[in-house]
Amino acid sequence: MCRLYAFRANEPTKIECSLIYAQNALLNQSIIDIRGEPNADGWGISCYEDGVPRVEKRDTAAHQDTHFSLTAERLYARTVIAHIRQATVGNHSLPNTHPFTYGPWTFAHNGTLMGFRKLEDDLVAETDTDLLAVRYGDTDSELIFYWLLTRMRRVVDNGSIPVPDFKSTIKVLQESIAELDRRSKPYWTDEPSKLNFMLTNGHDVFATRLRNSLYYVTRAGIHDCEICGIPHVHHEDRTRYQAVIVASEPLSHEDWQEVPENTVIGVEEGLFVSLHPIG
16 A cells, blocks of 8 residues: 645645654655555655646655655645555556656555456556556556546546546546446455545645545644744735645644545635545
8 A cells, every 4th residue: 555645725835844754744654654564665746836747756765765855845835746655556666656647637546456457458448548658657556547537538528638627526536436446346355445546636636535544634824833843835915824735644733634434535726625425
């Protein structure tokens, strides 16, 4: 499995402490997480500049790679998705390292689609060929991403890069996860499929919880960072600062809320949080 982190704010924010210095920072989770397991098979961070995701990723353990800390240190962003990998499907390599991007979209996955090698040919057949052409790895996660984008194209007519509205994207995720879960069920052995996804177009953020942990916290107003004591926002006085963080496990001593099992959590561009049952 893996660990996920998503950040969305209405002003550029320094996120270094969440990734490096928090009580349960992503860096620490690469060594050991709340399950008592390491996530040392690679890391990736996607942030947005002018609506385009910029990704830094390596196939090394975050806690053993100074580039992870250097990347986190220089980030000021409104939207970020970060991932640390524990490899299950696909070998330990850079092409298999999350997050994956296409157009404005960033995607990361915590979990495994059980029976993926048996389902792979069908998923490939259901995925548009131009999307398959940019598939570089052999994970279940990357193929699911392009399969989801293909399904988005079916509900919106705006060219090759689909950007459905917020409600339509929620519906695609609800239906797609239920479909993947149903199709994988005959291949469950010791464990069922686990399908925690994170997806963003740079404005809206979506995350799903199916059989892995997921939490969120909201922040309002400018305050000193509880880790380093310094505000982390390039603040405009006319703006009321807001932020939402979604993660596989709480990072800090803030009042984190658990996302219910079998749920899609959506964070709209205005920083409104909503919860939607999957099945």
